[in-house]
Amino acid sequence: MHTAALLVELGAVVLGLGLLGRLAGRVGVSPVPLYLLAGLAFGVGGILPLDAPEEFLDAAAEVGVVMLLLLLGLEYTAGDLLGNLRRQAPVGVLDLLLNGLPGAAVALLLGFGPVGALAMFGVTAISSSGIVAKVLSDLGRLGNRETPSVLGVLVLEDLQMAVYLPVLTAVLAASSAWAATRSVLIALACLVAAFVVALRWGSTVSRFVSGGSREVTLLRVLGLALLVAGIAEALHVSAAVGAFLLGISLSDDLDEDARRSLEPLRDLFAAVFFVSFGLRTDPAVLPPVLVPAVALVVVGIATKLVTGWVAAARAGVAVPGRVRAGAALVPRGEFSIVIAGLATAGGVDPRLGALAAAYVLLLAVLGPLLARWADPVGRAWARRRRAAAVRA
Numbered sequence: 001m002h003t004a005a006l007l008v009e010l011g012a013v014v015l016g017l018g019l020l021g022r023l024a025g026r027v028g029v030s031p032v033p034l035y036l037l038a039g040l041a042f043g044v045g046g047i048l049p050l051d052a053p054e055e056f057l058d059a060a061a062e063v064g065v066v067m068l069l070l071l072l073g074l075e076y077t078a079g080d081l082l083g084n085l086r087r088q089a090p091v092g093v094l095d096l097l098l099n100g101l102p103g104a105a106v107a108l109l110l111g112f113g114p115v116g117a118l119a120m121f122g123v124t125a126i127s128s129s130g131i132v133a134k135v136l137s138d139l140g141r142l143g144n145r146e147t148p149s150v151l152g153v154l155v156l157e158d159l160q161m162a163v164y165l166p167v168l169t170a171v172l173a174a175s176s177a178w179a180a181t182r183s184v185l186i187a188l189a190c191l192v193a194a195f196v197v198a199l200r201w202g203s204t205v206s207r208f209v210s211g212g213s214r215e216v217t218l219l220r221v222l223g224l225a226l227l228v229a230g231i232a233e234a235l236h237v238s239a240a241v242g243a244f245l246l247g248i249s250l251s252d253d254l255d256e257d258a259r260r261s262l263e264p265l266r267d268l269f270a271a272v273f274f275v276s277f278g279l280r281t282d283p284a285v286l287p288p289v290l291v292p293a294v295a296l297v298v299v300g301i302a303t304k305l306v307t308g309w310v311a312a313a314r315a316g317v318a319v320p321g322r323v324r325a326g327a328a329l330v331p332r333g334e335f336s337i338v339i340a341g342l343a344t345a346g347g348v349d350p351r352l353g354a355l356a357a358a359y360v361l362l363l364a365v366l367g368p369l370l371a372r373w374a375d376p377v378g379r380a381w382a383r384r385r386r387a388a389a390v391r392a
Contacts, residue, residue, distance in 0.1 A: 010056075013042075017271045032131065032333045033364040035271055036357060039278015040286075057276045061341075064273030066229045066243040067266035068334050070221075072129055072158060073247020074259055091311045092156035098303040100125035106292050112349045115171055119343035122164055123356045124300055128333025129154050131364060135371045136328060146321035149311040150328050158244070161335060168339065172346030197249060218261045221250070270334065277337050278357065280344075285354040293358035300363060301370065304329040320379050327374035331367025336360050 020038060024031035103124030104117040112120065132154060141147055225243050232242025308326025317325065340356030 013272075013275065014268075017275065021267075021271070031271070032128070032274055033361045035274035036278040036337075036361055036364075039275040040281060040283045040357070041278075043279030043281065057272065057279065060269055061273040061276035062229075062239065063226070064266075064269035064271070064276075065338055066225055066239055067262070067269050068273070068338075069244040070225045070247045071259070071262060071266045073244040074250060074262075088152045088156055088311065088314075091153060091307065091314065092160065094310060095153055095157065095307040096125055096160055098306060099300060102296060102299045102303070106296055106355075107352070110289075110292060110349075110351065110355075112352055115346075116343065116348045116352050118168060118171060119339055119348055119352060120355070122161070122168065122339040123336045123359065124296055124332070126157050126161060126332065126335040126339075127154060127304065127329045128331045128335065128364065128367075129158065131331040131333045131367060132328055135331070135368050139371060141324065141328075144321065144324065145315070146308075146312040146317045146325040146328075149315045149317065150308065150325050153307060153311050153329060157335075161244075165339075165342075168342060172342060172348075214261050221262065222265070274334075274337065277341055277353075281353050281357050285351060286358055289351055289355040289358055293355055293362065296355075296359055297362045297366070300332070300359075301330050301366070319381055320375065323377055323381065324371070324374045327367075327370040330363060330370050332360050332363045 016038060017035065020034040021031045024034050100121040103120035103122075107113075107117040107120035110116075132150065136147060136150070225246055228242045228246045229239035230242075233239040305323070305326035308324075308329045309322040312322040312325040336356055337360055340353050344350055344353040
């Protein structure tokens with residue numbers, strides 16, 4: 001009877017995720033906020049708490065993080081990342097400071113402590129690559145002049161996360177200042193070693209996993225991703241970073257069919273990850289953090305608009321394109337939730353998870369809407385500037 005109830009609940013969860021995903025597609029928004037809301041509704045303190053096994057959901061959520069970062073890493077080569085770092089480093093620094101410092105300041109004001117401030121720095125700093133890519137595709141802007149600038153900022157943020165996540169993981173796991181320093185040094189050494197492997201022997205790794213049928217390639221890639229993620233986690237480098245760096249190593253030679261085979265797995269486990277985060281967040285803790293969440297949302301929209309404006313301006317894009325670039329970068333999503341999940345699991349004030357959930361929910365909904373409104377707003381702004389120039 002227990003098995004039957006378990007299968008019914010898990011089937012209901014997966015079917016519900018499918019329905020929410022379809023609803024999000026019809027409405028034209030990211031499914032991430034709907035998944036989070038579903039988790040809040042059926043988790044602890046929700047309207048209908050589920051008895052689905054925590055061990056299963058936690059394991060599936062971990063796989064979801066690995067798949068998200070693996071597929072993201074497959075989008076870039078190590079050369080791409082390093083080239084973007086050299087070209088857009090000033091914009092990357094501006095983006096990180098403008099968007100991360102408000103989150104750290106609010107965390108300190110709320111009493112989350114230095115480690116909580118470090119975590120909130122990452123939560124507010126990083127745009128959602130998945131939501132941004134979907135918005136650009138849905139709005140037909142992949143060929144726009146400002147889009148390479150947007151993608152350049154996203155690549156820089158991913159590279160920054162490759163450094164930030166092992167540092168955060170090491171700090172969370174350390175019991176003293178010396179232990180934290182030692183763990184950070186080990187994590188960064190592993191990161192450098194992984195980049196060297198990706199640059200010099202990435203094709204060798206790709207040949208190992210490629211070849212044979214699609215099924216064989218899929219099993220090899222997934223098995224290697226989980227293995228690397230587990231080793232990275234044991235070294236306090238973060239499973240997410242391990243998967244991201246493996247994706248970079250495989251990005252040159254893994255064929256398109258193999259990538260397409262991995263995408264359904266990513267979508268399934270990523271959806272479970274977002275729901276699992278919502279299940280662990282008690283809705284009762286959200287109202288007390290709504291005011292700081294809304295304040296961070298207002299600041300976060302403004303700072304991303306500045307980042308996009310500067311990045312597009314450096315590429316010689318006109319005013320409407322600069323506005324579109326800034327609006328496209330507004331959504332936060334998977335990385336923010338990953339960071340909050342790491343922090344709350346590491347013993348940081350549980351209010352941080354609630355604050356991150358409210359923050360991501362608001363921006364994951366507002367971001368795509370702002371991207372739609374950016375075009376007419378940008379054109380109107382440009383017309384007013386031209387009219388003012390003529391009058392002058």
